[in-house]
Amino acid sequence: MIVGLSNPKEEYHNTRHNVGSWYIYALAKYFLKILKEEKKFFGFTTSVIINSYSIRLLIPNIFMNINGKSVFKMASFYNINLNEILIIHDDLELKPGVFKLKYSFGHNGHNGLRNIINSFNKKVNFYRFRIGIGRPKNKDQVSSFVLSKPTKSEKILIKNSIADAIKTTFRLNILNNHQLKKSSIF
Template sequence: MIVGLSNPKNKYHNTRHNIGSWYIYSLAKNFNTLLKKEKKFFGFVASIDIYSNNIRLFIPNIFMNINGSAIYKIASFYNINLNEILIAHDDLDLESGQSKLKYSYGHSGHNGLRSIINIFNKKINFYRFRIGIGRPKNKKDISSFVLSAPTTTEIDLINISIQYAIKETLILLSNTS
């Protein structure tokens, strides 16, 4: 399963904190599929086939700090382990235009990742794409920064990093088939 962390779509779709959902929408578009709202999972779901791997795409449509509950619900339903999930999320420690694939345990202060780790209640490594959004100059501004829209220049850079992340996803999945 590939998950893009987010806050509720209607209010927060264009914000930096929803970059993970941007990645999922771009991935779905690359495979000519649409995500459908699935109330029982509290989010948007699609299935794609990559190198003979049936991959579920998922975007939680609940608040970031409780994304873990929606992810756990769909993962349990389909018997998907945490180490079989790729999480895409925004990252303050990377500049816009940068993305990195990481396989480890930990949340680095990200509330969505913290929620996932707490709900799954396991100290287990999992894959994640850290998609850079940069950091505000003042630490006190982090909340308003992540919940605001990026500039046009940042959007262009973020879209480049999302396309890079999609290419890396295909490479990663080609090695697991």
């Protein structure tokens, strides 16, 4: 399962906090899939086949601080463990255009991740794909910063990093059967 963290689509789609959903939309487009709303999962979903594995894609359509409800609901329905889920999210510590894969337990202050960890009620390492959005100069502006739209140049950097991540991953066939079994990413 691959999840792109987000706030409700209509109001917040173009904000920095929703770059996780941008990734899922780009991934679905890459595989020529359309995300459909599934109310029982509180979000938009589709599935793709990668090396004969059926991978569920999810974009929660509820507020970030309760994204765990959506993720847990779908994971429970399909019997998917937290360590088999790749969470895509915005990261203040990385500059726009920078992305990193991380495998650990913890949320680093991200409310969406915090809620997912609490929803699964387990201390287990899981995969996170961190997409850089930069950081405001003033710490008191973090909330308004993540809920605002990136500048035109930041948006280009972010979208290019998402496209590069998808192209690189599938062009180089990083997600081969050996690594899938070895790492349990999915």
